[in-house]
Amino acid sequence: GAVVSQHPSRVICKSGTSVKIECRSLDFQATTMFWYRQFPKQSLMLMATSNEGSKATYEQGVEKDKFLINHASLTLSTLTVTSAHPEDSSFYICSAPGGFTDTQYFGPGTRLTVL
Amino acid sequence: AQSVSQHNHHVILSEAASLELGCNYSYGGTVNLFWYVQYPGQHLQLLLKYFSGDPLVKGIKGFEAEFIKSKFSFNLRKPSVQWSDTAEYFCALRTDSWGKLQFGAGTQVVVTP
Numbered sequence: 001g002a003v004v005s006q007h008p009s010r011v012i013c014k015s016g017t018s019v020k021i022e023c024r025s026l027d028f029q030a031t032t033m034f035w036y037r038q039f040p041k042q043s044l045m046l047m048a049t050s051n052e053g054s055k056a057t058y059e060q061g062v063e064k065d066k067f068l069i070n071h072a073s074l075t076l077s078t079l080t081v082t083s084a085h086p087e088d089s090s091f092y093i094c095s096a097p098g099g100f101t102d103t104q105y106f107g108p109g110t111r112l113t114v115l
Numbered sequence: 116a117q118s119v120s121q122h123n124h125h126v127i128l129s130e131a132a133s134l135e136l137g138c139n140y141s142y143g144g145t146v147n148l149f150w151y152v153q154y155p156g157q158h159l160q161l162l163l164k165y166f167s168g169d170p171l172v173k174g175i176k177g178f179e180a181e182f183i184k185s186k187f188s189f190n191l192r193k194p195s196v197q198w199s200d201t202a203e204y205f206c207a208l209r210t211d212s213w214g215k216l217q218f219g220a221g222t223q224v225v226v227t228p
Binding site for chain 1: 149151157158159161164205215217219220221
């Protein structure tokens with residue numbers, strides 16, 4: 001089946017720094033990818049829709065200047081958490097729709113800890 | 116606005132017991148419904164999905180779900196669970212063609228030997 005990878009799997013950073021998370025579709029092309037955030041013992045909350053070659057679409061309440069999304073190619077979307085603060089600590093997961101199956105394939109997630 | 120609710124947050128049961136997880140959604144239009152599973156330390160995997168047609172859908176690993184439109188429900192079932200079914204289960208709703216999913220809060224299932 002289709003595979004989505006994320007890098008890094010976990011990152012620890014100091015407050016005020018920026019962190020970039022990559023999401024790649026390994027064996028298929030994805031013009032659209034989705035970024036979710038998952039708090040401990042809670043569900044996934046959609047943050048934004050990443051569109052190849054155009055601006056991302058953010059969900060209500062998500063700061064677009066804080067969570068920068070770039071979808072530079074058909075296989076790569078990046079999420080940059082700018083000026084990270086401890087409250088940004090979370091599990092970030094990306095997904096991409098796979099081919100004709102109309103199914104979302106999820107990456108393994110990135111655990112971000114901001115000290 | 117649409118929403119998804121899962122009734123049980125934690126379920127503990129013994130091997131060979133039957134499992135049923137409730138999922139209700141709120142949306143007046145056409146929906147696509149999914150159940151995803153997240154095993155410890157692993158990424159989300161699709162168990163099954165409903166788009167149209169037969170409301171009883173069968174998925175992987177012996178799971179099935181029934182879409183009852185009149186009840187806005189999409190409950191997940193498995194007749195006999197195994198220890199390896201210990202995981203978190205998420206019900207999800209899709210209402211647009213872009214593929215955005217709205218997830219329920221999840222149900223943590225623990226199967227004891």
